[in-house]
Amino acid sequence: MSIEQTNTVPELDFNTPAQRRLRQARMLKDKLAASSIAIGGISVILAVVMIFFYLLYEVAPLFRSAEVAPWGGEQEVSYAVPGTGSTLYLAVEEQAEIGFRVSDAGEMIFFDTTSGQVRLTEQLALPEGVEITSFSLLSEASQTFAFGLSDGSAKVIKHNYKASYPNGQRVLTPELVYPVGEAPLQVADGPIQHLAINGNSDEWALIAQSGSTLSELSLEMTENFLTGEVEIEESRRNLPSFSNAPNKLVMTPDHRWLLASLPQGKIGVMTLGNEPEVSQLLEASKGNLTSFELLLGGNSLIIGDSKGRLSQWFFVRDDANEYQLTHIRDFDHHASDITNLTTEQRRKGIITLSADGMLNIYNSTANRQVLSEPLFDGAADAIALAPRANALLVQHGDRLSFWHVDNEHPEISWSAYWEKVWYEGYEEPEYTWQSSASNNDFEPKYSLMPLAFGTLKAAFYAMLLATPLAICGAIYTAYFMVPAMRRKVKPFIELMEALPTVILGFLAGLWLAPFMEANLAGIFVCLLVIPIAIVLFGFTWNNMPNKIRFLIPEGWDAALLVPVVILATWLGLGLAGPVEEAFFGGHMPTWLSNEVGIPYDQRNAMVVGIAMGFAVIPTIFSITEDAIFAVPKHLSYGSLALGATAWQTLTRVVLPTASPGIFSALMIGMGRAVGETMIVLMATGNTPIMDVNIFEGMRTLAANIAVEMPESEVGSTHYRTLFLAAFVLFLFTFCVNTLAEGIRQHLRKKYGSL
Known part of the structure; x- marks a missing residue:
């Protein structure tokens, strides 16, 4: 064997078709792996970003500002006030289709909210020579009110709406019902100047101011299970008088306190019970009290005054374990008389109209002014908010106007989420989460x-x-x-x-x-x-x-x-x-x-x-x-x-x-x-x-x-x-x-x- 044959090394060919196919397959696998890894990584990033924006999409409406606009869109819905006399009470039913007006002439009128067309009119039946001297609303949510008459009697009425579906179409039929009977209830011995009403299906109480005398009528209603007849047991008593003649009386739903709006910006508190007594006399304002209403549930008192101040008060236990009416908070409000005030029927919301025609919407829990917008050039005569808080009926002079309100989440603010809030019934501000309760007038607590x-x-x-x-x-x-x-x-x-x-x-x-x-x-x-x-x-x-x-x-x-x-x-x-x-x-x-x-x-x-x-x-x-x-x-x-x-x-x-x-x-x-x-x-x-x-x-x-x-x-x-x-x-x-x-x-x- 020669030397050349001994030292011969076999040559390796890396460019054969098989090797080229192998390299191409490897390159393809590398590209597929790189692409798959890149797609997977990008997909994870996109998924995280999409989760972020979806959460933001669901959260953003919480902080959207409220809006008010004419019900029909850009064109204002306005029509003449139906009926005669001055308006004592204005209301809108659940579907915002029917309005209700009570006048000082005793007219009770149901009408279409968008056209003003009258649907039903009833006249309060009064004995000859008897006049309406006062008016009282139980609450916006109850739809129950009472007339105080010049002979010392009172009539309790409720406006109600029945829904029927003939031919598959919803039809609302308004009606007036008398929870304690159509016969007048004798409350006082003389003309009733101011009236407070409170009650439910079993018990009712009416307190009337006649001259310098405060009188209370209590009714206990019992249904006979055999005959179905309702038996009414009446009891009367005189109550101690306030130091000054009140401008308005309101009674808490638990029949525990009587609150009086007194002259010179003062509040009188009377503790009702076996031995009624005037327990507090507070100075609420340097001016006169122009609005005096209970918030939803009857636990808070909302006061508006001639100085443009709007405040919230409710009862808090003191060191002696006694309940005292306490000033809780003030709401931001421009210095103009608060001439009209109403409250929401399902939330702790407050709606006011000032003397300069400025519409303001507040929420007590969030301590937040949700909306402040000019509505008219001057003061309005009456306002009414629909139960769903999505419609507003306003009387301005001899015209009624109908407005759409977009206010989905007024009870939310950063302070309500992250700061202490003084909730109704609490002795001090606290961090609290309680999103639901068994009653309809519950105050949601959303502290995070x-x-x-x-x-x-x-x-x-x-x-x-x-x-x-x-x-x-x-x-x-x-x-x-x-x-x-x-x-x-x-x-x-x-x-x-x-x-x-x-x-x-x-x-x-x-x-x-x-x-x-x-x-x-x-x-x-x-x-x-x-x-x-x-x-x-x-x-x-x-x-x-x-x-x-x-x-x-x-x-x-x-x-x-x-x-x-x-x-x-x-x-x-x-x-x-x-x-x-x-x-x-x-x-x-x-x-x-x-x-x-x-x-x-x-x-x-x-x-x-x-x-x-x-x-x-x-x-x-x-x-x-x-x-x-x-x-x-x-x-x-x-x-x-x-x-x-x-x-x-x-x-x-x-x-x-x-x-x-x-x-x-x-x-x-x-x-x-x-x-x-x-x-x-x-x-x-x-x-x-x-x-x-x-x-x-x-x-x-x-x-x-x-x-x-x-x-x-x-x-x-x-x-x-x-x-x-x-x-x-x-x-x-x-x-x-x-x-x-x-x-x-x-x-x-x-x-x-x-």
């Missing part, structure tokens, strides 16, 4: 502060438990544990993350919470006994003879801590009984409540911290362990070779290098804790309170959305407020994650050169 506080409180206690356990466990597993043991421990801990949170919440609420209440002292004893037991066992094991220590394979001695922890827990719980008897009177929760004044709720933040911490630990542990294990070994070996101890290498080399990953683990764990729903929902009392007490519950934003979204009306204020809660949660998570990413990049840049 208790929910935001509860979210942070739950996350804090969960992270307080999870952070040290997860990070310390990850450090030991990644840096000190032998590989064979690590391969068993790490998957077991990560498997914990697969547990459904609803199961954890179920166990926390039905087993852990009662267990902790029954063994509260034992829990705290265990917190002391377990660390001491671990330290003592470590010291003892380290000083054992080598022949005993070497019985356990190197690196597996940490497994001996498992029975130590179990025995220490058993010992701690066993010591709970003697400890409670010796220091806590036999029951620690009762001792905390009675002796220390710390309320104890069975489902509290401590239960949530343990249950939610258990759910967060696998997330933090897994990411932290991977970050520490991924630190290049040559850094550790180099540090050890230079004489550093294992602990010094860990704290000065390994942990700084792994700090970006550890920080990311904490932020992801915190995000999990903030957004957790089921554990918080089932393991707490789910009460929206602001209390740092670890033994009290809370309600989080996520849990509140889960509980109340199914029962909220689509498009309502409640519905959009829940979306706002979701928007706040989204922004909080986004801001925290953005900040965390910035810190992570800073740590990576700082320690990346190691």
